[in-house]
Amino acid sequence: MTRSGITRRQLLVATGAATLLSQVPMGFALGRTPIKAPAFIEDLIGKMTLEEKAGQLTLFAAAMQNGAAAAANPVTATSAVTAQIAAAKAGQLTGVFNSSNVLYHERLQKAAMRSRLKIPMLFAADVIHGFTTVFPVPLGESASFEPDLAQRTARAAAMEASAVGIDWTFAPMVDIARDARWGRGVEGAGEDVLLGRRMAQARVRGFQGDKGLDDPEAVVACPKHFCAYGAAEGGLDYNTTDVSERVLRQTYFPPFQAGFDAGAMTTMASFNEISGIPATANKWLLDDVLRGEWDFSGVVVSDYTGDEELIAHGFARDGRDATRLAILAGVDMSMQSGLYLKHLPDLVKSGEVPMAVIDRSVRRVLQLKAQLGLFDDPFRRIKPQAPSRQRLPETLELAREAARKSVVLLKNDDDILPLRSSGQRIALIGPVAQDWDSTKGPWTLFNGDDSGSDLAQGMKSAMADASLLRVVAGSGYATALAGGIQAAVEAARASDVVVMAIGESRDDSGEAHSHTSITIPKVQLDLLDAVAATGKPVVVVLSNGRALALDTVVPKTKAILVAWFLGSSSGAGLADVLFGKTGPSGRLPVSFPREPGQVPYYYDHKITGRPDPKPEALTAFKTHYTTIPNSALFPFGHGLTYGRPEYGALDIGDGKLQAAGTLEVRATVHNRGDRAAEEVVQLYVHDRAASITRPIQELKDFRKVAIAAGGSAEVRFTLRREDLLFIGQDLKPTVEPGVFDLWVAPSAEVDGLHATFELPA
Numbered sequence: 001m002t003r004s005g006i007t008r009r010q011l012l013v014a015t016g017a018a019t020l021l022s023q024v025p026m027g028f029a030l031g032r033t034p035i036k037a038p039a040f041i042e043d044l045i046g047k048m049t050l051e052e053k054a055g056q057l058t059l060f061a062a063a064m065q066n067g068a069a070a071a072a073n074p075v076t077a078t079s080a081v082t083a084q085i086a087a088a089k090a091g092q093l094t095g096v097f098n099s100s101n102v103l104y105h106e107r108l109q110k111a112a113m114r115s116r117l118k119i120p121m122l123f124a125a126d127v128i129h130g131f132t133t134v135f136p137v138p139l140g141e142s143a144s145f146e147p148d149l150a151q152r153t154a155r156a157a158a159m160e161a162s163a164v165g166i167d168w169t170f171a172p173m174v175d176i177a178r179d180a181r182w183g184r185g186v187e188g189a190g191e192d193v194l195l196g197r198r199m200a201q202a203r204v205r206g207f208q209g210d211k212g213l214d215d216p217e218a219v220v221a222c223p224k225h226f227c228a229y230g231a232a233e234g235g236l237d238y239n240t241t242d243v244s245e246r247v248l249r250q251t252y253f254p255p256f257q258a259g260f261d262a263g264a265m266t267t268m269a270s271f272n273e274i275s276g277i278p279a280t281a282n283k284w285l286l287d288d289v290l291r292g293e294w295d296f297s298g299v300v301v302s303d304y305t306g307d308e309e310l311i312a313h314g315f316a317r318d319g320r321d322a323t324r325l326a327i328l329a330g331v332d333m334s335m336q337s338g339l340y341l342k343h344l345p346d347l348v349k350s351g352e353v354p355m356a357v358i359d360r361s362v363r364r365v366l367q368l369k370a371q372l373g374l375f376d377d378p379f380r381r382i383k384p385q386a387p388s389r390q391r392l393p394e395t396l397e398l399a400r401e402a403a404r405k406s407v408v409l410l411k412n413d414d415d416i417l418p419l420r421s422s423g424q425r426i427a428l429i430g431p432v433a434q435d436w437d438s439t440k441g442p443w444t445l446f447n448g449d450d451s452g453s454d455l456a457q458g459m460k461s462a463m464a465d466a467s468l469l470r471v472v473a474g475s476g477y478a479t480a481l482a483g484g485i486q487a488a489v490e491a492a493r494a495s496d497v498v499v500m501a502i503g504e505s506r507d508d509s510g511e512a513h514s515h516t517s518i519t520i521p522k523v524q525l526d527l528l529d530a531v532a533a534t535g536k537p538v539v540v541v542l543s544n545g546r547a548l549a550l551d552t553v554v555p556k557t558k559a560i561l562v563a564w565f566l567g568s569s570s571g572a573g574l575a576d577v578l579f580g581k582t583g584p585s586g587r588l589p590v591s592f593p594r595e596p597g598q599v600p601y602y603y604d605h606k607i608t609g610r611p612d613p614k615p616e617a618l619t620a621f622k623t624h625y626t627t628i629p630n631s632a633l634f635p636f637g638h639g640l641t642y643g644r645p646e647y648g649a650l651d652i653g654d655g656k657l658q659a660a661g662t663l664e665v666r667a668t669v670h671n672r673g674d675r676a677a678e679e680v681v682q683l684y685v686h687d688r689a690a691s692i693t694r695p696i697q698e699l700k701d702f703r704k705v706a707i708a709a710g711g712s713a714e715v716r717f718t719l720r721r722e723d724l725l726f727i728g729q730d731l732k733p734t735v736e737p738g739v740f741d742l743w744v745a746p747s748a749e750v751d752g753l754h755a756t757f758e759l760p761a
């Protein structure tokens with residue numbers, strides 16, 4: 001019999017009730033339910049010393065890291081291996097993170113089993129986009145608009161990670177990111193709330209699996225960073241955010257709620273302050289909202305030294321004060337500062353922190369360990385002798401599928417794509433052409449080997465005669481190469497078509513990698529200019545971890561493919577699309593602005609009292625810059641196919657969404673082209689007048705449909721009252737009767753099919 005307890009949320013998940021609840025857009029349906037831990041946990045708590053309790057609330061980076069893992073965070077005074085093992089044996093360490101060394105996990109767990117109370121250790125890791133198999137960065141994968149794909153890659157990553165003893169991933173990152181300067185947008189699902197919710201839910205389900213958290217291949221998920229980390233002023237990492245409660249509830253909370261409704265049992269407090277109160281000491285956020293309103297019974301971990309950073313914020317006087325503030329606010333576990341271990345016992349003795357508060361956090365941590373099955377078998381994920389589960393052929397095939405589905409075709413003049421795999425001389429030019437390492441993306445701590453495919457390899461294997469491919473770097477990412485431009489121009493002249501693999505390197509995005517400008521570096525633009533001047537048709541394959549302003553690139557190219565950082569099967573997946581083995585089917589999860597100075601730009605902005613005129617015109621005294629309209633160059637949701645989708649008839653019945661009813665929306669999309677298309681049909685809605693001003697439009701649903709050449713597809717959406725919820729003047733979700741615009745469209749800023757409907761009083 002298992003010693004694990006079950007929470008109300010798990011029960012809901014098991015009975016399917018959570019699925020129903022997750023359909024309520026903002027997850028307000030759950031009430032407050034105190035967790036009741038199994039008796040053995042209460043027993044253990046009764047036996048624990050204060051020091052052991054503080055130890056259960058203390059997490060450190062693994063002393064034995066795999067080299068690269070250390071690079072993910074600032075260096076702190078991490079203890080040596082022997083000291084860490086001693087701490088485990090003394091019951092003063094709840095677990096470690098970012099080691100993929102199964103033998104080290106085994107040593108630590110054995111040490112914990114020799115501790116007084118034999119409480120098992122927990123092993124965590126930043127498994128963000130794959131483990132040893134690298135999947136496309138989350139932003140890229142979100143471009144697939146296929147939550148099911150995100151669920152499958154998260155499952156595969158969990159399978160690899162759990163095989164070396166990892167129980168817990170610090171993922172998914174579900175921060176809505178609307179400022180392309182922010183480097184960490186690459187880790188999330190982009191700017192949109194609905195896409196963010198669906199991806200959050202899918203990734204949580206993928207990591208945790210559907211067999212229960214005690215399944216040896218389940219890793220518990222951690223939607224992060226709670227909250228509004230992506231709202232950093234100026235897109236500057238770690239910076240202040242000042243977000244109204246309405247915007248928090250409307251925009252930043254929903255992906256977290258979706259993750260918790262999907263069963264995520266942990267979350268991470270974010271580094272940033274929100275309107276003057278750091279998240280790590282924010283009682284309203286962590287206690288009132290997260291636990292009170294949403295019934296979250298899992299574990300809140302600080303971010304890396306987040307509690308200690310309360311001092312630098314100017315919110316805590318010293319480490320002791322920071323500890324007190326964080327634990328009282330609801331941060332159960334301290335990551336890396338060691339402050340809880342150092343100060344909690346004394347804070348309890350002095351009466352500044354009630355024992356009940358410590359016990360509550362310890363209970364949550366032990367409950368999580370129980371749910372993960374660690375009390376039943378502390379070695380259930382630590383099987384050094386088991387056959388390898390890393391980089392299995394089917395996982396690499398999944399990486400290839402994910403790579404090709406993440407690619408977005410921005411333009412394709414004269415149908416220059418797909419390329420012909422025989423008889424065409426191709427020049428492949430640019431710093432990304434043979435840089436497999438960069439295509440791995442920013443969060444690949446555990447991919448030790450370099451056996452992935454770069455674009456040059458991918459293209460060569462797809463071509464009938466690989467000697468027709470000339471490969472030239474032409475320049476570095478940010479620095480020129482001697483003779484590079486000349487070599488590139490010669491290669492272009494000797495070819496029929498040029499593929500330019502340019503853009504950002506993996507070091508341009510990720511944590512602490514914010515940029516002041518969101519453009520392709522000048523040396524690469526110079527290279528593009530010189531190559532374009534040869535008159536040869538140019539196809540750009542863009543490497544990027546954020547939306548880029550491509551105003552200077554577009555006129556020089558026939559086609560642009562957005563390739564993000566695609567991971568282990570990058571080259572092969574891209575070649576599949578370039579040569580038309582499969583068509584491109586991705587759509588932008590972030591708006592690509594016209595010019596860098598437009599950021600932050602996002603499609604569901606407000607209209608203002610002086611709207612930007614439609615059709616676009618630079619009329620005086622309107623909401624646009626003096627030189628450009630207030631719209632994107634390539635809007636959210638945009639992406640072309642090799643087919644020719646054409647939006648046909650729209651039917652919304654009587655156009656009334658009755659109080660208890662639904663509005664059925666049916667649209668027909670034809671493919672007038674002579675190649676198959678995978679179209680992402682999108683449903684947008686605008687509320688014409690409400691007690692709170694509403695965005696110009698909001699995505700309410702989407703469907704990806706395959707349409708054969710010359711064929712057509714009928715797409716059906718069901719709009720419900722809940723889809724029209726917004727946060728009202730009283731800060732509660734509300735729906736108001738009125739008239740709404742509705743569009744079924746290929747992207748946010750192309751009208752597609754339009755109708756109006758009514759929500760009667």
Ligand code: NOJ
Nearest residue numbers: 072073126170303304511
């Ligand atoms: C800091 C990052 O903000 C967080 O996302 C990550 O999980 C931790 N470091 C641990 O590496």
